[in-house]
Amino acid sequence: MAAVHDHDVAHAHDHHPSGMMRWMMTTNHKDIGTMYLWFSFIMFLTGGVMALTIRAELFQPGLQIVNPEFFNQLTTMHGLIMIFGAIMPAFVGFANWQIPMMIGAPDMAFARMNNWSFWLLPPAALLLLSSFFVPGGAPAGGWTIYPPLSVQMGMGMDMAIFAIHIMGASSIMGSINIITTILNMRAPGMTLMKMPMFVWTWLITAYLLVLVMPVLAGAVTMLLTDRNFGTNFFNAAGGGDPVMFQHIFWFFGHPEVYIMILPAFGIVSEVIPTFARKPLFGYSSMVYATASIAILSCIVWAHHMFTAGMPVTGQLFFMYATMLIAVPTGVKVFNWTATMWRGSMTFETPMLFAIGFIFLFTLGGFSGVVCAIVPIDIQVQDTYYVIAHFHYVLVSGALFGIFSGAYYWLPKWTGHMYDETLGKWHFWLTMIFFNLTFFVQHFLGLAGMPRRIPDYALQFADFNMISSIGAFGFGLSQLLFLYIVLKCIRGGAKAPAKTWEGGKTLEWTLPSPAPYHTFETPPVVR
Amino acid sequence: MESNPRKATFWQIAKAVSWAFFGVRKKSDLDMDASMLTPKQVIIGGVVGALIFVMSLILLVKLVTN
Amino acid sequence: MNTIEANSVVMKKLLIFTVVMFVFGFALVPFYEKICEVTGLNNLLQADTLAENPQVDTTRLVTVELDANIRGLPWQFKPLQSSLRVHPGELVEVMYEVRNNSDREINGQAIPSYSPQLLAKHLKKLECFCFSKQVLKPNETRRMPVQFVIESGLPTDVNTVTISYTFFELAGATAATSTPKGTQG
Incomplete structure (x- = not known):
């Protein structure tokens, strides 16, 4: 995908407000992307501190550090913060930086709205976090905010509901922006089927977001009116049905897990061909498989609620549908592996994270298939097996994808190479401590340790201790990532325009760091 | 596809959609899809395909439980 | 400009779609109740009917x-x-x-x-x-x-x-x- 672009570096109109106001007022996709990424990293550390407090409490049986009520608040807020504050904004940050550069557009379609959709996030996060300090504390009924607990809780729950509303509005606006940008602002000659895989996955993700985010908004609105205005959507005493909330929630919730993984698929689909120096194997299959996963993800939601009470026909339907979704996912894994087959591979940090992604995501996928089997799911529901499963999908899936993309594009963003040695250290520490933390949780779950409890029976002590040690190692390793990024921003070897030999997409035709305005004259794609 | 009475095109949509559900598509077939199918056809085809998929699963479940 | 018009068309469509999905979330409530009623799940407030002549199994207590x-x-x-x-x-x-x-x-x-x-x-x-x-x-x-x-x-x-x-x-x-x-x- 070679491109011709003529870029004049000296822009007469390149004066923007400086200092804080630059960031407040900016409509530049690169500035906004940077803010999204920093915001998500701060949220990642915030949620991480909560996770470490949880693991510190679980280091030994008995209650040592936090009381049970606060523990429940921590598990709930850890989930909400990581999902809505860390993973999703991080991917939107990547989209902001990369999509215009990868399709040869000067900026996002709606630059002003782009600014707005970012600046909704910090107030929402503050609202969510300040719920810790109100009477009754933060939401403590789990991130899924199931009634009846979420109907009975204190005002912290109302704050969380409003925060979810705001964050949802932010993602919907972001998605509208991304879809419009991709559909209307591609460089001449870039047909849909020539788009980089990352752009494709984001297009499909954005559609999923506008499909299900409003449904979540509806569900939490019903919660809000149940709590404050005497409606009885979920209130059993008033004739409502709490199980209905679970159905509506997971109608959002299952596509949501694909919203969090598809952009990671996209990043990995860029990184692997670059470092294997081969075009992506089965590009068209990848596009079709992504679309297929997106559609199927909307009809499998009830596998989250096999134990909530469901006729056996329902259980079987959702079990079959869930197991079938493994087929297009498996196709993707095979395609990545086939891309590496006989490639001239080098193992820079982005590639390491991408390979780590494939390996561990596949493990998480397999434990997902295990959980899809109804009789097994009834056994492992709400145990640490499920915790292990979705952390294998979300940490070594989404988060490894984010790290891979961050290392891959950091030279383009900052103009400097990151410290490769430290990057490798970061990968190996992350890899080892991640598995130390979560692999043993499979055993805990199979042995019957329930999730969301601050104390446990003695036979679980050893594995919990291992898991806690791993968690602290994992958490501290992420400070190394912060150091690497800061070091890369401040200096380092000058990155060439085409940082990676195998990089084929349009952003590598731009100088590093990418100038403030790029592709004001669209490139022509052959 | 309703709007397009030609049989070949209908089968082409059906084929494209069913391969898509499997997640595999040959490059040559893709080029044919890309040149002949409109997004509208693909979307309608995808939704119909999803409905057929759901129906057949329900049928299978009925068969198993009886 | 042409792109701007095209963009706002796409935005309008997506906004309408968003509103439709928001309403759909609420439409799931009666839909869910209907499904439960049709499939006979969870009908707590209705009397059941008996089979024509129920067999009393006197051998069991x-x-x-x-x-x-x-x-x-x-x-x-x-x-x-x-x-x-x-x-x-x-x-x-x-x-x-x-x-x-x-x-x-x-x-x-x-x-x-x-x-x-x-x-x-x-x-x-x-x-x-x-x-x-x-x-x-x-x-x-x-x-x-x-x-x-x-x-x-x-x-x-x-x-x-x-x-x-x-x-x-x-x-x-x-x-x-x-x-x-x-x-x-």
């Missing part, structure tokens, strides 16, 4: 334990007998007694619960105080019947079953304004 609970309202609620033994297929009537201990009028709704769970499939209730809300005046006492049949299809390894009712206060309700929403999914 099942112990039925009766349980009564209240949640958050100042009532006393108990069955007049704590357990009984019935033949599957036999029509039985039991009485519950409820008393309002407060000096205000209160609306209550009883929600049934069965143990083991599969009893729900084999228990047919012809009459029950749980089919409608109960309005009790201050200090009123009321005796209420439940008529039911345990079908002979109840698996033979089940010898003891529990029928439990919990009274909830209908939220924010004064006697005149609120009625239960009917069959709930």
Whole structure:
């Protein structure tokens, strides 16, 4: 995908407000992307501190550090913060930086709205976090905010509901922006089927977001009116049905897990061909498989609620549908592996994270298939097996994808190479401590340790201790990532325009760091 | 596809959609899809395909439980 | 500019789609209730009908334990007998007694619960105080019947079953304004 672009570096109109106001007022996709990424990293550390407090409490049986009520608040807020504050904004940050550069557009379609959709996030996060300090504390009924607990809780729950509303509005606006940008602002000659895989996955993700985010908004609105205005959507005493909330929630919730993984698929689909120096194997299959996963993800939601009470026909339907979704996912894994087959591979940090992604995501996928089997799911529901499963999908899936993309594009963003040695250290520490933390949780779950409890029976002590040690190692390793990024921003070897030999997409035709305005004259794609 | 009475095109949509559900598509077939199918056809085809998929699963479940 | 117009067209479409999906979220509520009604799941407020001529299985006796609970309202609620033994297929009537201990009028709704769970499939209730809300005046006492049949299809390894009712206060309700929403999914 070679491109011709003529870029004049000296822009007469390149004066923007400086200092804080630059960031407040900016409509530049690169500035906004940077803010999204920093915001998500701060949220990642915030949620991480909560996770470490949880693991510190679980280091030994008995209650040592936090009381049970606060523990429940921590598990709930850890989930909400990581999902809505860390993973999703991080991917939107990547989209902001990369999509215009990868399709040869000067900026996002709606630059002003782009600014707005970012600046909704910090107030929402503050609202969510300040719920810790109100009477009754933060939401403590789990991130899924199931009634009846979420109907009975204190005002912290109302704050969380409003925060979810705001964050949802932010993602919907972001998605509208991304879809419009991709559909209307591609460089001449870039047909849909020539788009980089990352752009494709984001297009499909954005559609999923506008499909299900409003449904979540509806569900939490019903919660809000149940709590404050005497409606009885979920209130059993008033004739409502709490199980209905679970159905509506997971109608959002299952596509949501694909919203969090598809952009990671996209990043990995860029990184692997670059470092294997081969075009992506089965590009068209990848596009079709992504679309297929997106559609199927909307009809499998009830596998989250096999134990909530469901006729056996329902259980079987959702079990079959869930197991079938493994087929297009498996196709993707095979395609990545086939891309590496006989490639001239080098193992820079982005590639390491991408390979780590494939390996561990596949493990998480397999434990997902295990959980899809109804009789097994009834056994492992709400145990640490499920915790292990979705952390294998979300940490070594989404988060490894984010790290891979961050290392891959950091030279383009900052103009400097990151410290490769430290990057490798970061990968190996992350890899080892991640598995130390979560692999043993499979055993805990199979042995019957329930999730969301601050104390446990003695036979679980050893594995919990291992898991806690791993968690602290994992958490501290992420400070190394912060150091690497800061070091890369401040200096380092000058990155060439085409940082990676195998990089084929349009952003590598731009100088590093990418100038403030790029592709004001669209490139022509052959 | 309703709007397009030609049989070949209908089968082409059906084929494209069913391969898509499997997640595999040959490059040559893709080029044919890309040149002949409109997004509208693909979307309608995808939704119909999803409905057929759901129906057949329900049928299978009925068969198993009886 | 052309792109700007094209962009706002796409945005409008997507905004409409977003609103439609938001409404769809609420439309799921009646949809869900309809599905539960059609599939016969969870119809707590309707009387069941019996098969034409129920077979009474006199060779078997099942112990039925009766349980009564209240949640958050100042009532006393108990069955007049704590357990009984019935033949599957036999029509039985039991009485519950409820008393309002407060000096205000209160609306209550009883929600049934069965143990083991599969009893729900084999228990047919012809009459029950749980089919409608109960309005009790201050200090009123009321005796209420439940008529039911345990079908002979109840698996033979089940010898003891529990029928439990919990009274909830209908939220924010004064006697005149609120009625239960009917069959709930």
